[in-house]
Amino acid sequence: MCQLLGMNCNTPTDIQFSFEGFARRGGLTDEHADGWGIAFFEDSAARCFIDNTPASASPVAELIRSYPIRSKHVISHIRKATVGAVKLPNCHPFVRELWGQAWVFAHNGDLKDFQPELSGDYLPIGDTDSEHAFCLILQTLKSSFGLRRPDNRPSLQDIESVIRPLCAQIAQHGTFNMLMSNGEALFAHCSTRLEYIVRAYPFKQAHLIDCDLKVDFGQVTTPNDRVAVIATTALTDDETWTPFAPGSLLVFQDGQPVLADGTPLPNN
Amino acid sequence: MCQLLGMNCNTPTDIQFSFEGFARRGGLTDEHADGWGIAFFEDSAARCFIDNTPASASPVAELIRSYPIRSKHVISHIRKATVGAVKLPNCHPFVRELWGQAWVFAHNGDLKDFQPELSGDYLPIGDTDSEHAFCLILQTLKSSFGLRRPDNRPSLQDIESVIRPLCAQIAQHGTFNMLMSNGEALFAHCSTRLEYIVRAYPFKQAHLIDCDLKVDFGQVTTPNDRVAVIATTALTDDETWTPFAPGSLLVFQDGQPVLADGTPLPNN
Numbered sequence: 306m307c308q309l310l311g312m313n314c315n316t317p318t319d320i321q322f323s324f325e326g327f328a329r330r331g332g333l334t335d336e337h338a339d340g341w342g343i344a345f346f347e348d349s350a351a352r353c354f355i356d357n358t359p360a361s362a363s364p365v366a367e368l369i370r371s372y373p374i375r376s377k378h379v380i381s382h383i384r385k386a387t388v389g390a391v392k393l394p395n396c397h398p399f400v401r402e403l404w405g406q407a408w409v410f411a412h413n414g415d416l417k418d419f420q421p422e423l424s425g426d427y428l429p430i431g432d433t434d435s436e437h438a439f440c441l442i443l444q445t446l447k448s449s450f451g452l453r454r455p456d457n458r459p460s461l462q463d464i465e466s467v468i469r470p471l472c473a474q475i476a477q478h479g480t481f482n483m484l485m486s487n488g489e490a491l492f493a494h495c496s497t498r499l500e501y502i503v504r505a506y507p508f509k510q511a512h513l514i515d516c517d518l519k520v521d522f523g524q525v526t527t528p529n530d531r532v533a534v535i536a537t538t539a540l541t542d543d544e545t546w547t548p549f550a551p552g553s554l555l556v557f558q559d560g561q562p563v564l565a566d567g568t569p570l571p572n573n
Numbered sequence: 574m575c576q577l578l579g580m581n582c583n584t585p586t587d588i589q590f591s592f593e594g595f596a597r598r599g600g601l602t603d604e605h606a607d608g609w610g611i612a613f614f615e616d617s618a619a620r621c622f623i624d625n626t627p628a629s630a631s632p633v634a635e636l637i638r639s640y641p642i643r644s645k646h647v648i649s650h651i652r653k654a655t656v657g658a659v660k661l662p663n664c665h666p667f668v669r670e671l672w673g674q675a676w677v678f679a680h681n682g683d684l685k686d687f688q689p690e691l692s693g694d695y696l697p698i699g700d701t702d703s704e705h706a707f708c709l710i711l712q713t714l715k716s717s718f719g720l721r722r723p724d725n726r727p728s729l730q731d732i733e734s735v736i737r738p739l740c741a742q743i744a745q746h747g748t749f750n751m752l753m754s755n756g757e758a759l760f761a762h763c764s765t766r767l768e769y770i771v772r773a774y775p776f777k778q779a780h781l782i783d784c785d786l787k788v789d790f791g792q793v794t795t796p797n798d799r800v801a802v803i804a805t806t807a808l809t810d811d812e813t814w815t816p817f818a819p820g821s822l823l824v825f826q827d828g829q830p831v832l833a834d835g836t837p838l839p840n841n
Contacts, residue, residue, distance in 0.1 A: 352621070393615040393616075
C-alpha cells in the first residue's frame with residue numbers, strides 16, 4: 306500500500322511543512338520506501354518530481370524540502386510496491402494532458418482483476434493497476450465530452466458527475482483512495498481511508514506527528530489565505546482532521562471542499 | 574532563441590559533465606536565462622525537471638549537477654523567451670504520452686505565422702510556438718498510424734518517414750532545430766544550427782568551453798560504452814564536433830546516428 310498527500314489552496318502556498326512529515330513515512334517512520342513523487346501545478350501546467358529511492362533519503366526529496374515551490378494544487382505519493390516493480394515508470398503521480406490541461410493522479414490501494422478496456426487514447430507507460438485506472442478515467446472523460454478547447458471545457462459539476470460513478474466502479478476491484486487534479490480543482494476519492502483539514506483565519510500552530518516540528522501558521526499567512534490538506538492519515542497531532550466517509554468523492558477548490566458526492570457545499 | 578542539449582547512449586550514462594557547461598549558458602556565459610528543463614528516460618517513462626529561473630542559478634539545476642541520473646536518452650533546453658511569457662507552462666522539454674511511451678520534445682527557434690490545425694487530441698498547455706509544433710507532430714503520428722499497443726508500434730523507419738516531411742513543413746515557418754525522443758530513439762532536426770559528437774572507445778579527455786572543467790572519459794567508461802551528445806553549439810574545445818547539414822534529420826540509437834534523412838547508416 307501507499308500513502309497520499311494533497312494540498313489545495315486559494316493562493317499559491319508551499320507544502321514544505323506537510324511534506325517534511327509525509328516524506329519521513331517514506332522509509333523512516335513508515336514502510337513506504339519504494340519510490341515517491343510530487344506534482345505542483347502552475348496554471349494548467351504541472352511539474353512532477355519522481356524518484357525511485359525512499360522519500361526519506363532521496364536527493365530529489367531533499368530539493369523539495371529546501372526549495373519552496375508555491376502552488377494552488379499539489380499531489381504527492383509515497384509507494385509501498387504491491388502491483389508493479391520498484392522502478393521509475395511505476396512512481397506516482399502520473400501526468401497526462403486532456404483539453405489543454407495537465408491532469409495529475411496518485412492512488413493508494415490495490416485493484417484485483419482490474420483490466421479495463423483501454424481504447425488506446427491513453428495507455429499506461431508503467432505496469433501498475435493505478436496507471437490503468439488513471440487512463441480509464443481520462444479516456445472516459447474524453448469519450449463523454451469529446452475533444453474540447455480550453456474555452457469550452459466541461460464544467461466542474463459535469464466532470465465530477467462522470468468521475469464519481471467511475472470511481473465507485475473501479476473501487477469494486479479493491480481499495481481506491483485517489484487524488485487527482487487538473488489545476489482547477491482537486492478530486493479526492495476515499496475508498497477506505499483519507500482525512501483532510503482546512504486551515505483558515507485565525508490560523509493556529511500545528512505540530513507534526515512524524516517529527517518534532519511545529520509551525521505557527523499565523524506567522525506565515527495572510528488573513529485571506531485558506532489551505533486544505535488531504536492525507537491518508539493525519540499529519541499533525543494538535544489539529545482536528547476530518548475523515549472522509551468511505552465511498553465518498555470530495556472536490557476541493559480555493560482551499561475547501563466545494564462538492565461532496567455531487568452536492569454543492571456552502572462557501573465558508 | 575534557446576539552446577538544446579541531447580544525449581543518446583548504448584548504456585545508461587549520466588550527463589553531468591555536459592550539463593555543467595550547458596547550464597552556464599543559462600544566464601552566466603550566455604543569455605538563455607528565461608527558464609530551462611531536462612528530461613531523462615527510464616524505459617518508456619521520462620522524468621522531466623523544469624524551472625523558470627536561470628539554469629545557472631536554479632536550485633533544480635543544482636540538483637541535476639549533484640545527483641547523477643543515468644539514462645540512455647536525455648533532452649535539455651535553456652530558454653531565451655521570444656514567443657510566450659517566462660513561466661513554467663512555457664518551459665521545455667514538453668512531455669506527452671503516445672502508444673504507451675512518453676515522448677519528450679524541445680525546440681530552438683522561432684516559428685512565424687504558425688497556427689497548425691490541432692484536432693484536440695494533443696493541445697498545448699502553454700502558449701509557445703514550440704509546444705504547438707510538438708502537438709502537431711504527435712497528432713500526425715497518431716492519425717498516420719492509429720491507436721497502437723506497445724506490441725505493434727510502428728517501426729523506427731516508419732515513424733521517421735512521417736516526422737521528416739513534417740519537420741521540413743514546420744521549418745518553412747522559421748527556425749526549427751529540435752530534439753525529440755520516445756525512449757527508443759532520439760530524433761534531431763537541424764534547421765540552422767546543431768552539432769554532435771560520438772564518444773566511443775578509445776575514450777579521451779575533454780575540456781568544457783563554458784568553464785574550466787575537464788574529464789578523462791577513459792576513467793569513467795567501459796570499452797563497450799558509446800555516447801552521442803548533440804548540442805546547439807559544441808560544448809568542448811578539444812574535440813571535433815560534427816555540424817548537422819541545415820534541413821537534415823538524424824536519428825540516434827545506442828550512441829550513434831542510425832538514420833540520416835531516412836537512409837540507414839552503417840554501424841560503427
